[in-house]
Amino acid sequence: MTAPRRPRRSLVFERWPRFALRHPWWVLAGVVVVLAGCAALWASTPHKYDDSFSVSGTESQALVDLLKQRFTQTAGDTAIVAVRAPAGLEEPETRGRVQSLVAGLSALPDVVAVSSPYQQPGDISPDGTIARITVQYSKQAFGLDHQSVRALMDLRKQTSSSEFQVEVGGAVASVDERQMATRSEIIGVVAAIVILLIAFGSVVAMGLPIITAVLALVSGLLLIGAATSLVKMPSFTPQFGAMIGLGAGIDYALLIVTRFRQGLARRLSVEDAIVKAAATAGRSVAFAGTTVVIALLSLWTIGLPPVAYSASAASLVVAISVLLALVTLPALLSLAGARIDRWRIPLLAGGAEESESGLGYRWSRAVQRLPILWLVLSLGILLLLAVPLLDMRLGVADAGNNPTTLTSRRSYDLLSTGFGPGFNGPILVGVRLDASGAVEQVEQLPAKIGETQGVAAVSPARFNEARTAALITVIPSTAPQSEETERLVHTLRRSVHAQVNGAGAQAYVGGPTAMFIDIGDRIQTRMPIFFATVIGLSFVLLMVVFRSILIPLKAAVMNLLSISAAYGVIVAVFQWGWLGELLGIQRQGPIESFMPMFLFAVLFGLSMDYEVFLISRIREEYRRTGNNAEAVARGLSATTRVITAAAAIMVAVFLSFALGHSRLMKEFGLGLAVAIFLDATLVRLVLVPSTMQLLGDANWWFPRWLDRILPRISLDLDEQEGAPEPLPGERVVEPAGAAIPRAVPSPAVEPPPPGLRWGRRSWLALAGVVLFALAFALSLWGRLRLAQKA
Secondary structure (H helix, E strand, C coil), X not given: CCCCXXXXXXXXXXXXXXXXXHCHHHHHHHHHHHHHHHHHHHHCCCCCCCCCCCCCCXXXXXXXXXXXXXXXXXXXXXXXXXXXXXXCCCCHHHHHHHHHHHHHHHCCCCEEEECCCCCCCCCXXXXXXXXXXXXXXXXCHHHCCHHHHHHHHHHHHHHCCCCCEXXXXXXXXXXXXXXXXXXXXXXXXXXXXXXXXXXXXXXXXXXXXXXXXXXXXXXXXXXXXXXXXXXXXXXXXXXXXXXXXXXXXHHHHHHHHHHHHHHHHCCCCHHHHHHHHHXXXXXXXXXXXXXXXXXXXXXXXXXXXXXXXXXXXXXXXXXXXXHHHHHCHHXXXXXXXXXXXXXXXXXXXXXXXXXXXXXXXXXXXXXXXXXXXXXXXXXHHHHHHHHHHHHCCEXXXXXXXXXXXXXXXXHHHHHHHHHCHHHHCCEEEXXXXXXXXXXXXXXXXXXXXHCCCCEEEECCCEECCCCXXXXXXXXXXXXXXXXXXXXXXXXXXHHHHHHHCCXXXXXXXXXXXXHHHHHHHHHHHHHHHHHHHHHHHHHHHHHHHHCCCHHHHHHHHHHHHHHHHHHHHHHHHHHCCCCHHHHCCCCCCCEECCHHHHHHHHHHHHHHHHHHHHHHHHHHHHHHHCCHHHHHHHHHHHXXXXXXXXXXXXXXXXXXXXCCCCHHHHHXXXXXXXXXHHHHHHHHHHHHHHHHHHHHHHHHCCXXXXXXXXXXXXXXXXXXXXXXXXXXCCCCCCCCCCCXXXXXCCCCCCCCCCCCCCCXXXXXXXXXXXXXXXXXXXXXXXXXXXXXXX
16 A cells, blocks of 8 residues: 655745755845845836826816827926015015015926016905915926925025015925925834734844834835836825835734744744744735735726826735745744744743633633624624714815925915915816817806806916917815815816817816816726725635635625724714824815725735634634634634734834824824724624624535635645644544534533524524625715715
C-alpha cells in the first residue's frame, strides 16, 4: 500500500516563511533595495496633484471644454484677492497701495491679467471699504509651479497690515493650503505605539507592526507620487492613502505577531511558530487585504476618474501592506525570536495565549443566553444612529468651512461682508455661437437672467475675438454650498436652454457649484452598480472561504448597518452641527458629493477584515468541536484581544486625521473611526454572537451542488494538512464536504444554553429583522431619490 501523498506546501504561506527565517538579513536587504528603487523613481518624476474634476457627458464639463476651445485666455484658474481698508478705498494713500498691489500681482509668474477694482464696476463694496481683485493665471491651479503659488502668498504677507488687510481665495489659494504639511500621520503612529504597548506589554512586540506599516506606507506614498506624472490624482490622495494604509498595515502585522506569540506560548519552536502564524493569520491577512482592494477598486464603476485614481492609490498602499506583512514580517520575527516579549512595560505585560474562560468567553456566553434581546438592542442603537442619514444632502463645502487661520477663509468672510456670500461661488453661463444671428439674442440674455429669483448680479456677455462664444458670470444671492444656490443652477439651466438653444447657439450652465451637482447626479445613477459590485464580490469571496450561505449574508447586512450608522453621525456633525466644535467645525454644510461612495468602499472592505479574523477562528473551533455555541464563545474569546487592539489602532489613526484643518479629511476620519468602533463593539461583540446563536448549525449550511462548482480557498492550515490536534476530552470533527459536521462534545465542553435551539420563533425573529432592515434601506433610497429630484 502506498503512503498517502503529502499536500504540496504553499510558497507564500509555508515555504517563504521558512526561507525568510533562515535568511532574514537577505530579505531585509532586498526590502531596502526595493524601497531605494521607489525613492529613486519618485525623485526622477514630476509629482503634481490635480483637483480639477472632469465628468464626461455632463453640462458643466461641456462648459469647461467650450472655454478651453474658444476662450483660451480664461482656460487657467483665478485667484481672488480681497482687500479691506477701514479708512476707505478712495483715500489717496489707500488708492496708491491698491494700485501698487495690482502692479505687483501683474508681475507674478504665470499671471496673464489682473482686474483693478477702480476700473471694474461692482468690484468695490457699497460702503467703500472692501475691494475685489481677480488674478487670471495661464494654467490650471494644480499645473502651476510651487514657486508661482508661493510668490502670490509672499506678496500677500508683504502688503497686508491691520489698516490694509489683504487676503487670497480661489483655486490657487487652495493649492497652497493643501500643500501645507500635516501632522496627522505622526499623531496616528504615536497613538498606535501606545495602543500596541498596552496590547503586547512589550517594546519589541510593539515595534514589529510599526516597522512593517511604516515601510509599507513610505513605499506606497513614493509610488503614488511617481504615478501623478501619468494620471491626475486629487490633492487629498496622499492623506487618504496614508490614513487607510497606516491603519491597515499595523492591523495586518498585529494579527500575525499575535499568532506568533501564541505559538511560542504553546511551546512551539520559533520556526514552527513563524510558519504557523504565516499559514493561519497570514492567510486571513491576504484574504482581508483582498477584500479591501476589491472594495476600493469598485469605485471605478462610478465613472469619476479622479475618485477612482485616489481609490486605486489607497488600494496600492493596502496591497503593499499585505505583501510586506507576508514577506518581511517572518524575517523580523526570526530576528526577534523568543525575545519577542523583551523590554516589558510594568503592569502592561499580558499573556500571549488566548483564554477560553476570560472576559471574551464570559461575555459571549452572556449574549448567547439572551440572543434575541441583545439582537434587538444592538439593532436599535445602530438604526437610531443611522436616522440622520435620511436628511443627508450632497454638495460641496465652500471656503467658509475652513478655519479662520487660513487666508482663504478670511477672504471668503471679507467678500461675504462686502458683496454677499454669492460672490464666493459665481455661476458661469457659456454660449457656443454657431450662427452670427444669435449674437443679439445672447447680448439680451444677462437682462433676462437678472430677473431670476436668487440672482444678485449678472455681468454683461463677454465674447471671444471671433465672436463664436460668449461668457456670462452670474452672482447668486446665497452661499455656494446652500440649497438655494443648487436650486438656482437647475432653474438657470431650464430657463437659459429655453431662451437660447436651437437658434444657432448652445448654452451651458456650469462652474464649481454646478460641477459638484453633476457629480452628485452621476453618483446617484451609478450607486446601484457600485453597491452590487462591492457587496456581490465580497459575498462570493466569503461564501467560497467559509462554505456557507448565511455567514456572508449576515456579514453584508451587518456591514451595511455599521456604515449607515457612520453616515448618520457624519450628517449630525457636519450638516446639523452637533458637537462640531469638538472637531473644529465652525459652520454647517453639505456632505461632499463623492464622500458616501468613498466611505462605503473603505468601510465595507475594512469591516470584512474583522469578519474574516473572527469567523475564521470560530470555524476552526467548530471543526474541532462540532458545537456551534461553544465555537462562537471560544472564537470570540480568542480574537477579542487582537480585534479590540486592531480596532483601537484604526480608530486612533482615523481620528488623528479628523483633527486636521481640511474638512474633507475630517469627514473621512470621523466616518471611518465611528464605523470601525461600532463594527468592533456592537457588531462583533453583540450582533455576531447573538445571530450565530440563533442560527445554530444553519450558520454552516451549504448546498451540495454549490459546493461542487465553487473553488476551495481555506484560511485554516489544519484543513490544508489534515485533521487538527484535538483539545483534551474532545472529539475531532472530520470534514464531510458540504454536509454539516457534527460531533458529540465531551463533558468538559459547556453545552449550549437551554431553551435556545433554532425553532420557529427564532426564524420569525430573524425574518422580522431582515424585513425591517430592507424597509429601512428602501425608505432611505426613496428619500435620497426624492431629494435629488427636488
